[in-house]
Amino acid sequence: MEVMTDPRGHAAGGNGKGYGQGGSWRKAAAALLACTALHLPAPAYAQQAQEDEAAAEETTLEQIVVTAGGYEQDIRHAPASISVVGSETLERKTIVDISEAIRTVPGVNVGFGSDGTRGISMRGLGSGYTLILIDGKRVNAGATTLRHYNGDFDWVPLDAIERIEVVRGPMSTLYGSDALGGVVNIITKKGSDRWTGSLTSEFLFPSNDLTGDKRRLSGYVSGPLFEDTLSLTAYGNISKKDSGNGALSDGVSVPDGSNDVDITARLTFTPSDAHTFDLEAGYNRERYRPWLDPASTSTDSQTEIERATASLRHTGEWDFGTTTTTGHLERATNTSRLTDTEISVRTYTLDTKVVFNPIDYFWTHNLIAGGEIRHEEMDDPANLGRYNSVTGTAGSPVADAFTGALFFEDEIRFTDVFRMTAGLRYDYHENFGSHFSPRTYFIYDLTDALSFKAGWAQAFKAPNLRQLNPNWVTTSRGRGCGAVGGPCEMVGNPNLQPETSDSFEVGLYYDDGAWQGSLGYFYNDIKDKITSARVATLILPDGRKFVQQINVDRARSQGFEGGLTVPVHADWTWSSSFTYLLESKNLETGMPLSADPEYSIHTEVTWQAREALSFTASLDWYGKQVDYVQNPETLVAQNVSPYSVVNLSTKYDINDNFAFKAGVNNVFDSQPNSESNYTENGRTYFVSLTGKF
Incomplete structure (x- = not known):
């Protein structure tokens, strides 16, 4: 459970110092009672202790989130199933990327694609239904590639992250297309009124060559340039990961190595208490290894993805409420030295929203309204510019x-x-x-700590620019060919309609300031699912098959999810979560929607042995799941045996300025069985050192 802080940044609930839960508070309470009995003025420190304790109790019960409703809300009353991974959790463990950070969230599964890449699937719907945001701004770099891409999970270094909010279930009402399955919003640290920063060096050493070594240096700095008026926030990351040795994986693809560079800077201008302007620019590069000489005859991946962003955001406080207007530009390019091609996607977005002050009209209304315009442009000569044998045109x-x-x-x-x-x-x-996306959500507080939640929503996922283009032709090695088998050429269709869904959820949320728990049931029914045709549109004399994208399928997922955090002792915390999929399949073909386990259980124990020393042990258990295998005629699903992953870590605060972490991920070097289509990161030892000022 995350430790909440009061507005001054003090830990809520106390830590045995000052006026927390230790002896100083008891001393202050005794003095206050004595003075009351004698009708004497209370000592100042006793009065302050009482005020601090009351504030601590109040703030302990409130964990603020913004993604579920578009404005700040107590997580208990947020109209969605939402989980928060805070900076304390990120600092306590070594996390390869953002996908690892949210892997233990109920309803979330992190799997690998057919070429060793990762994706975040929510509630059994697959990674294509999850929208990634950074500070509420859409990330679209993945549109430049279909393969050899580790996803939008490593653009922000952990040093710069305040928290990650994960909303499970459709959020199309607030965020539009691509939020049909859920939303991951990476929220960065805000500017500081005094200079502060951190620098972290990290080393990961796998026990064998199935998983590559990784070295990372990341940093964060923030402070005022002009007091109370202009501040600067900057963060960056340099990392290098070696390729895994595919010869050790029984033919299963392993992730390519990569060299990453990320840097972002933000100027915050506050001309008055009521107005704030944020000007931000960033550059990111992922270079997938081996990045060889162009003259090399190697067929290994030689891919570089570059991402440049710029945004201007204004937040204004008015008599009627708060407005937020954001202009955002993202340009992403995917360059292949192997094919000497470059794919680029440019996205221009302007959005605005108004969070009105509470309105009393029969009842109390908290109203939010807004709008968005977005223009997306893709230049893809490798796929959109090819000759289409079906249409006979280029x-x-x-x-x-x-x-x-x-x-x-x-x-x-x-x-x-x-x-x-x-x-x-x-x-x-x-x-x-045109398309409409409605939703309704109910919350009823059964007690001061227990709430009942239930909701319904319709959502949609629009066809992307490739799928809608009749001259899109892309080679698939198997999965994209559907029932006709592979390899084939996937062909676009301008007559596609968006996928739509009806989703329901019902559950309980409990938080008394110490114990936290949730239990819920979800149901998703998807119509007009986009997939490959049942028969080939064209078969050439050489046997090559052209398969058009069509709307034919209906899909459904349903299941249970939940979590529990137990303060076993003042120094021990036990957190667990689970997901149980009753079904996740294409109702037309009976095939699974994604390689998600039937059930998963995550449990973690943290021991605060000393004020400066903590130990964490976790177990991730993945039950029977399905994956795809290919035969000469079709793709079929197979069962993958259950397996588990154990992780151990320790964190030691050397002093106020330095912290040390070490541990072992995947202690027993567990892997799915060899017939599966992916591998876990093998046993990996890690050490890291963070310096703060």
Whole structure:
């Protein structure tokens, strides 16, 4: 469980110092009682202790989130199933990337693709249904590639992350397309009114060559340039990871090595208490190894993905509420030295929202409204510019699309214990027209600590620029060919409609300031799922098959998820979570939607042995799951045997300025059985040193 802080940054609940839960508080309480009995003025320190304790108790019960409702809310009353991974958790363990950080969240599965790349699947829907945000801004670099990409999980160093909010379930009302399965919002640290920073060096040493070594240096700095007016925040990362040795994986693809560089800077201008401007620019590069000489005849991956971003955000406090307006530009390129091609995607976004002050009209209303316009342009000569044997034409390598949206949500507090959130979003896409996404969510406080939650939402996922283009032709090695088997050529279709879903969830959330727990049931029904046709559109004399993308499938996932945090002792905390998938399949073909386990259990114990020393042990258990294997005619699903992963770590605060971490991930070097299509990172030893000022 994350330790909450009061507005001054002090740990809520105390730590045996000052006026926390230790002897100083008892001394202050005794003095206060004595003075009361004698009718004497209370000592100042006793009064302060009482105030601090009351504030601590209040803030302990409130963990603030923004992703579920678009504005700051207590997590207990957020209209969604949401989990938070805080900076304390990130600092306590060694995490390879963001996907590892959220792997233990209920309903979330981190799997590997057919070429060793990763994806985040929520509630059995697959990684293509998860939207990644950084400070609420959409990340779209993955649109440049179909393979050899580790996902949008490593653009921000852990030193710069304040928390990660994970919303499970459809969020199209607030965020539009791609949020059908859920949202991961990486929230960075805000600017500081005094100079502060950190620098972390980290080394990961696997016990064998199945997993490559990794070295990483990351840093964060923030402080005022002009007091109370202008501040600077900057963070960056340099890392190098060696390729895994595929010869040790029984033919299963292992992740390529990579050289990464990331740097971001943000200027925050506060001309008055009511207005804030954030100007931000960033550059990221992922170079997948081996990055060989262009004259090399090697067929290994030689891919470089570059991402450049710029944004300007204004936040204004007005008599009627708070407005936030953001202009955001992202340009991503994927360069292949092997094929001498470059794919680029440019995304221009302007969005604004208004969070109105509470309105009392029959009941209390917390209303949010806003809109978004987005233009996306893709230049893909490797796929969009190829000759299409089905149409007999060669298309333009450039495709673009304009979308616009309006949305509103209203949280209605009928009573102090019963509230409802109702929302509606209107989206316009120039290629397939208009679409509406409504949702309704109810929260009823059964007690001061226990809340009942239930909700329904409709969501959609728009076809991407490739799928909508009739001249998109991309070679698939098998999975993309569907029932006709591979290899084949996947072909776009301008008549595609967006996938739509009806989703329901119901559950309980408990938080008394010490114990935390949740238990819920979810149900997702997806219509017009985009997939490859049942039969080949064209078969050439050489046997090559052309398969068009179509809307035919209906899919469904349902299951249970939950979590529990138990303060076993003042120095011991035990946290667990689980996901149980009742089903996750294509109802037309009976095939699984993704390689998600039938059930997964994560349990973790942290021992605060000393104020400066902690130990953490965790167990991740993955039950029977499915994966795809290929035969000459079709793709079929197979069962993958259960397996578990054990991790150990320790953190030692040497002094106020230096902290040391060490441990072992995947202690027993566990792997899925050899028939599966992916590998886990093998047993890996790690050490890291962080310096702070």
